[in-house]
Amino acid sequence: MLNLNPALQLAITACFSAALLIGCQGYEVSVNERKVYTPAPLFTDFNLPDRNLQRCLDQTIADQKATAAVQVKTLNCSNAGIASLAGLEVFTGLESINLADNRLGQTPELLQLMKLTYVDVRGNPALQCAEVMQLPDEITRKLPEHCR
Structure with missing residues (x-):
């Protein structure tokens, strides 16, 4: 067995413990039956009132391992059958959102998402264009034909 300096042994143990905790951050870790x-x-x-939007967000939260609404940065809910964005304004951290090919009509919730940089609402034939056109010019917008 190696004869290491006690300070070096302590440093190695601390590094190993930190690596173990970082590598297991998605798992519960126990030592001697005590949760650490x-x-x-x-x-x-x-x-959310729209079940399709709820399902899409549930999956996104699981995929992104988000523990708070603000941690959800991107949302891809294309072809999901979404008709309403009611309640989406809770996700204030959203930067990119793909809502292409849904059944959207009104989208006032998008105006409340201040960190948005990208919005795709193509393929929503009932979309009322005025709300999407109120988004700041800095936001990249992909619009349906009738809004161009």
Whole structure:
């Protein structure tokens, strides 16, 4: 067995422990049947009236391992059958959103998402264009034909 300096042994043990905790951040870690780390639960404190939007966000939160609404940065809900964005304004961290090929009519919630840089609403034939046109010019917008 190697005879290492006690300070070096302590440093190696600390590095190993830190690496173990970082590598297991999605898992509960126990030592001698005592929990030493439990990951934060995924964000679930929201309920959207549109079931299709709810399902898309549930999957996105699981994929991104988001523990708070603000952690959801991108949302791809194309071809999801979404008719309403009611409640989406809770996700204030959204920067990019793809809502192409849905059944959207009104989209006032998009105006409340201040971090948006990209919005795709192509393929929404009932979309009322005025709200989307009110988005700041800095936002990249992909619009349906009737809004161009």
